[in-house]
Amino acid sequence: MVELENIHKNYEDLHVLKDINIKFKKGASTALVGPTGSGKTVLLRLIDLLEKPSSGTVYFEGINANASPNLRLKIRRQIGMVFQKPLAFKASVYDNVAFGLKIRGDKKNIETRVKETLETIGLRGYEDRNALKLSGGETQRLALARAMITDPKLLLLDEPTANLDPISTKKMEELILKINDEFETTVIMTTHDLSQGQKLADKMVILNDGQILQSGTPDEVFRKPKNKFVADFVGIENVMGGEAEESRDGLVSIKTDTITLFTLTEKRGHVNISIRPDEITVSKEKVKISARNVIQGEVQEIIDTGSLIRLVINAGELFTVFITHESLTDLGITVGSSVWMYFKVSAVHVF
Known part of the structure; x- marks a missing residue:
């Protein structure tokens, strides 16, 4: 029109x-x-x-x-x-x-x-x-x-x-x-x-x-x-910058100052990435899982948003993760807890 x-x-x-x-x-x-x-x-x-x-x-x-x-x-x-x-x-x-x-x-x-x-x-x-x-x-x-x-x-x-x-x-x-x-x-x-x-x-x-x-x-x-x-502007969480390089298994590694993530992208050199908080899984003990990205960190904040719990986890880079109240109780997560985060290569958006 x-x-x-x-x-x-x-x-x-x-x-x-x-x-x-x-x-x-x-x-x-x-x-x-x-x-x-x-x-x-x-x-x-x-x-x-x-x-x-x-x-x-x-x-x-x-x-x-x-x-x-x-x-x-x-x-x-x-x-x-x-x-x-x-x-x-x-x-x-x-x-x-x-x-x-x-x-x-x-x-x-x-x-x-x-x-x-x-x-x-x-x-x-x-x-x-x-x-x-x-x-x-x-x-x-x-x-x-x-x-x-x-x-x-x-x-x-x-x-x-x-x-x-x-x-x-x-x-x-x-x-x-x-x-x-x-x-x-x-x-x-x-x-x-x-x-x-x-x-x-x-x-x-x-x-x-x-x-x-x-x-x-x-x-x-x-x-x-x-x-x-x-x-x-739209409030995307877990935004960070890094260098995109060829990796094994047909993947691309994104190296920030402190961690390395894996994804699929045609971009190389300096890029930005984001990972949605609801695409990250958390556990207290390291478990075997199909997700390619496995990162350990420490819980710095636990914020009750009403329907969900917002975790702020320091893994060298700060991550925001959403979990349910039940998961918080079942996992026994408190401030200072060491946790593992898991997310698929498809969860890493490169721009």
């Missing part, structure tokens, strides 16, 4: 977006994720055609969206945008929601459409209320209704829950899922909340310093980060 090709955006000497190339699939939900100042909102404004790129092309359904003012207006009418801090007009909820239809001269069945939209967003019966007296969560949903009343092909959301309490956040997230699933509206949203991106998006795009560092399904981003920034 939308394609960005060689996009750069400058504000005088400030280079905000740098060589952005990405496609957004029709009917999909995409989360633009990154720290403050990474360029997420500027990218969303370019897609909404509120701004023009300094260079590069924005395509909407294969057409250059900025080819002419008339075409730009025609495409903008197919897009709905909800800002991070939406404003309500000094009018009733009904008039706020109906505004988009009235200004376009589209007055057919307007009352029915407004009521249906308010029903969808959970504000049924609010028609006569003063929009300025709504709560933050209700105002956010009102803005969503204003955007959806015109049946946009593309819905853009800028940090849609950034200023909301947990209950309002949950309602808003349910609405976004409903709009994407039931109405098959293409959704592109910005968020700094990784868990929200996981819940709501088919695809996650990680940005930093105006560049796309990685894009893919949430599972791909969380399990196979492409670089150290992404690994750190």
Whole structure:
């Protein structure tokens, strides 16, 4: 539906977006994720055609969206945008929601459409209320209704829950899922909340310093980060660097300053690696097991996270491992315990 090709955006000497190339699939939900100042909102404004790129092309359904003012207006009418801090007009909820239809001269069945939209967003019966007296969560949903009343092909959301309490956040997230699933509206949203991106998006795009560092399904981003920034940003545990060298048995050894690990990779020289905590098995005594990586260490911390126990183990490199409460008790592990860790070559992700 939308394609960005060689996009750069400058504000005088400030280079905000740098060589952005990405496609957004029709009917999909995409989360633009990154720290403050990474360029997420500027990218969303370019897609909404509120701004023009300094260079590069924005395509909407294969057409250059900025080819002419008339075409730009025609495409903008197919897009709905909800800002991070939406404003309500000094009018009733009904008039706020109906505004988009009235200004376009589209007055057919307007009352029915407004009521249906308010029903969808959970504000049924609010028609006569003063929009300025709504709560933050209700105002956010009102803005969503204003955007959806015109049946946009593309819905853009800028940090849609950034200023909301947990209950309002949950309602808003349910609405976004409903709009994407039931109405098959293409959704592109910005968020700094990784868990929200996981819940709501088919695809996650990680940005930093105006560049796309990685894009893919949430599972791909969380399990196979492409670089150290992404690994750190998404909270990947057990990240370390080392030298990749040929080893026996067709494996590659990764030598850090203190330990050697084995994996399968075509990369050589200096690399980063990560091992998911849930892919590491722990025992008090050394046992015979098929896992190629066997490392001894000492338990430094035991942290109860609620559902699981988080062990911090010093094996020359610090490892985080998750085990159950039952395993902690059965194994008799305490701070200072010497333990063995086991994990397969496939558990070592190289980037």
